[in-house]
Amino acid sequence: MIISIWRYSHLALAITSFVFVFLATVTGIVLSFQPISEQIQPFKIDGIEQLNVEQTIATFKKQYPEIITIEVDANQFVSASVITKEGNSLNGYFNPKTAAFLGQKPEVSNLFKFTTSLHRSLFLKGIGRFFVGLGSFLLFLIAFTGAILVIKRQSGIKKFFAKVINEDFAQYWHVILGRLSLIPIIIITLTGVYLSLLKFDLIEEKKDKHNLNFETTTVAEIKSETSVFETISLNNVETLEFPFSEDEEDYFILKLKNKELLVHQYSGQVLSEVKDPMVTFLSNWSLVLHTGKGTVLWSIVLFIACINILFFIYSGFKMTIDRRKNTVIPKNKFTKDNADIIILVGSETGSTYHLATAFFKGLLDKGNRVFISDLNSYTNYKNASQLIVLTSTYGEGEAPINAKKFLTLLHSVKQKRLMHYAVVGFGSLQYPEYCKFAQIVDANLQLHPQFQPNVELFKIHNQSESDFKNWARKWSQSVDLDFDASTLKVSNRARKDQLFTVVDKTDINIDNTFIITLKPNKKLKFKSGDLLSVIPKQDKVERLYSIGKIDGNIVISIKKHEFGVCSNYLYNLKVNTQIKAVVKSNTSFNIPKAKTVQDVVFIANGTGIGPFLGMIQQSKPITKHLFWGGRTKQSLQLYKNTIDDSLNNKSLASFNMALSKETNDKVYVQNVVAKQQDLIAKVLSNNGVIMICGSIAMQNQVLDVLNKITTNTLQQPLSVFEQNNQLLTDCY
Numbered sequence: 001m002i003i004s005i006w007r008y009s010h011l012a013l014a015i016t017s018f019v020f021v022f023l024a025t026v027t028g029i030v031l032s033f034q035p036i037s038e039q040i041q042p043f044k045i046d047g048i049e050q051l052n053v054e055q056t057i058a059t060f061k062k063q064y065p066e067i068i069t070i071e072v073d074a075n076q077f078v079s080a081s082v083i084t085k086e087g088n089s090l091n092g093y094f095n096p097k098t099a100a101f102l103g104q105k106p107e108v109s110n111l112f113k114f115t116t117s118l119h120r121s122l123f124l125k126g127i128g129r130f131f132v133g134l135g136s137f138l139l140f141l142i143a144f145t146g147a148i149l150v151i152k153r154q155s156g157i158k159k160f161f162a163k164v165i166n167e168d169f170a171q172y173w174h175v176i177l178g179r180l181s182l183i184p185i186i187i188i189t190l191t192g193v194y195l196s197l198l199k200f201d202l203i204e205e206k207k208d209k210h211n212l213n214f215e216t217t218t219v220a221e222i223k224s225e226t227s228v229f230e231t232i233s234l235n236n237v238e239t240l241e242f243p244f245s246e247d248e249e250d251y252f253i254l255k256l257k258n259k260e261l262l263v264h265q266y267s268g269q270v271l272s273e274v275k276d277p278m279v280t281f282l283s284n285w286s287l288v289l290h291t292g293k294g295t296v297l298w299s300i301v302l303f304i305a306c307i308n309i310l311f312f313i314y315s316g317f318k319m320t321i322d323r324r325k326n327t328v329i330p331k332n333k334f335t336k337d338n339a340d341i342i343i344l345v346g347s348e349t350g351s352t353y354h355l356a357t358a359f360f361k362g363l364l365d366k367g368n369r370v371f372i373s374d375l376n377s378y379t380n381y382k383n384a385s386q387l388i389v390l391t392s393t394y395g396e397g398e399a400p401i402n403a404k405k406f407l408t409l410l411h412s413v414k415q416k417r418l419m420h421y422a423v424v425g426f427g428s429l430q431y432p433e434y435c436k437f438a439q440i441v442d443a444n445l446q447l448h449p450q451f452q453p454n455v456e457l458f459k460i461h462n463q464s465e466s467d468f469k470n471w472a473r474k475w476s477q478s479v480d481l482d483f484d485a486s487t488l489k490v491s492n493r494a495r496k497d498q499l500f501t502v503v504d505k506t507d508i509n510i511d512n513t514f515i516i517t518l519k520p521n522k523k524l525k526f527k528s529g530d531l532l533s534v535i536p537k538q539d540k541v542e543r544l545y546s547i548g549k550i551d552g553n554i555v556i557s558i559k560k561h562e563f564g565v566c567s568n569y570l571y572n573l574k575v576n577t578q579i580k581a582v583v584k585s586n587t588s589f590n591i592p593k594a595k596t597v598q599d600v601v602f603i604a605n606g607t608g609i610g611p612f613l614g615m616i617q618q619s620k621p622i623t624k625h626l627f628w629g630g631r632t633k634q635s636l637q638l639y640k641n642t643i644d645d646s647l648n649n650k651s652l653a654s655f656n657m658a659l660s661k662e663t664n665d666k667v668y669v670q671n672v673v674a675k676q677q678d679l680i681a682k683v684l685s686n687n688g689v690i691m692i693c694g695s696i697a698m699q700n701q702v703l704d705v706l707n708k709i710t711t712n713t714l715q716q717p718l719s720v721f722e723q724n725n726q727l728l729t730d731c732y
């Protein structure tokens with residue numbers, strides 16, 4: 001709940017201040033170039049810190065009979081106002097070492113003038129200034145609430161800069177850039193607020209007055225001490241006003257960075273010194289920090305910070321819109337009390353709702369009485385016999401936002417009927433506490449007297465649709481429901497189709513199978529085991545194909561079904577034509593990293609070999625073994641060259657084949673796996689991985705065989721290796 005307060009505050013502040021922040025940022029980007037454009041002008045003389053004021057006055061006096069002022073600006077350019085020997089007045093930049101005139105002060109460009117007005121007051125004078133000041137304060141609050149959100153997300157201030165897992169572009173960069181530009185943004189906003197308060201006289205700059213009379217100046221002339229001008233280097237000067245006349249009561253006014261001195265014009269003694277109040281010190285620093293005046297480096301930091309603010313506006317709103325789009329609970333047809341099946345969803349950013357909704361609709365379509373809600377709405381259900389919990393995990397193994405109250409409710413709400421339950425955890429293997437909250441929910445339901453499990457806790461990495469369909473299949477079998485999980489229609493999240501060119505397509509073989517090779521038209525990152533999503537125009541239903549990557553192309557092995565809409569569509573594509581599709585990453589079925597795993601066993605039947613065709617060719621220092629089941633020797637022809645090449649160049653260590661229609665004794669892939677139990681046991685005990693792709697029927701048979709092998713030879717059930725992520729499946 002707490003995190004939601006901070007998130008809503010962050011969002012509410014962003015929405016209310018959007019216009020001002022946007023305008024201030026865009027103008028800020030333009031204005032950050034002003035100090036840079038000033039610094040590149042040719043008026044800077046190196047080494048002015050080695051000159052003292054005495055020397056400078058002497059140099060100027062040699063050249064000009066009368067000097068009115070000398071100034072040193074934030075860029076360390078020296079300007080002066082003098083009268084020449086010819087009696088002309090000369091104003092502009094000078095070389096303090098020679099008193100030579102360098103040029104007139106250039107006019108501030110119209111672009112900077114215009115942008116400054118817009119930045120300061122939106123051309124609305126006082127009221128505009130007020131709103132800009134307010135906008136600056138709101139941006140400070142946004143940065144502050146953002147920092148709190150990062151602390152919460154990272155589970156503590158100490159982990160503020162710890163690694164962030166990249167699951168979503170907008171979210172990842174919002175956090176990464178937010179952390180990096182937090183300090184500059186806080187500085188920009190606080191100095192902005194300070195400067196506004198100054199403008200409205202809400203902060204008063206009370207300067208002390210000099211205490212000087214004629215007697216002081218006369219006494220000063222008598223004492224012969226060294227001139228103060230000799231002790232002050234020129235770069236510390238802001239302005240030096242020369243005496244109005246030669247009368248001894250007229251003096252120099254020397255404005256330094258932190259004080260003002262009145263200096264006797266003949267003796268060089270300090271007649272009076274007034275220190276700047278704290279307010280002036282802060283005002284000067286605020287101006288420098290807010291505008292970058294005089295420093296190219298800080299101007300660049302300000303520029304980058306402004307660009308980041310624009311990115312935060314984009315990524316922040318994108319995340320909000322995505323979240324809103326995602327977290328729509330579908331309309332219930334049945335009430336909680338007249339439904340038989342209750343689906344409760346736990347989700348932080350809404351992704352789980354896609355699969356939950358598809359499942360809910362699939363069950364409804366089959367005439368089931370289903371009710372869906374979020375986990376925080378858990379209550380008693382009069383007629384329901386099945387509870388399904390679909391929940392993600394957040395923070396460090398914590399409940400997502402709409403599930404925080406669930407565990408308390410579970411123990412306080414009295415459930416009159418005995419219910420069967422199933423829990424599906426959605427998470428990411430990149431987090432150490434993988435699907436932890438689902439585990440906690442499952443453990444609590446196990447201990448609850450009113451609940452009985454019907455399938456084991458099921459964990460899903462990266463919202464894998466195929467894994468979810470596998471679970472849905474298992475669950476529907478366990479409750480004896482006529483439900484075809486493969487027909488679940490999952491809505492397409494902001495689908496961005498890409499173009500692919502058909503570069504090769506084989507004829508169909510004896511089993512009506514063919515291989516299609518597609519080349520992405522644009523550079524695309526993908527791996528063998530990822531999924532190609534195709535939506536044929538005819539029925540607009542998404543199909544997912546496991547892909548292999550060979551020479552940067554996508555290779556798919558497809559069985560052409562007589563009335564199969566998508567398989568016929570793909571088969572009828574001609575070489576060099578283009579198709580629209582999307583590659584979906586499927587990290588739970590990519591070949592593991594060679595660092596962690598040394599041996600991998602691939603098991604497939606039929607077209608399930610597709611992703612493995614890419615994997616066996618990869619030249620990773622992993623020992624790879626392939627088991628494949630087909631019907632006849634001819635069935636192998638499609639894949640033979642790739643397998644032979646891989647065996648020849650040793651990227652594949654062994655190949656075991658089972659042919660079910662070649663001889664009378666039907667041999668299936670699970671039979672050849674059973675014969676290689678030593679290899680399987682060695683791979684699993686060596687922390688290796690087994691990957692299975694193909695039909696569900698084959699998967700079930702293979703899992704039985706594997707379980708026997710692990711139980712007999714390693715004295716552990718297969719589930720132990722499954723929990724250890726040593727068993728990866730992608731079956732349909």
Ligand SMILES: Cc1cc2nc3c(=O)[nH]c(=O)nc-3n(C[C@H](O)[C@H](O)[C@H](O)COP(=O)(O)O)c2cc1C
Nearest residue numbers: 347348349350351352392393397427428431434435
């Ligand atoms: C900040 C953050 C923390 C996460 N922590 C975990 C975690 O501890 N364990 C885990 O398995 N997944 C974790 N995840 C991954 C999410 O559970 C996963 O992305 C899930 O699919 C999100 O589903 P949802 O959008 O429905 O909440 C985390 C994600 C984020 C952004």
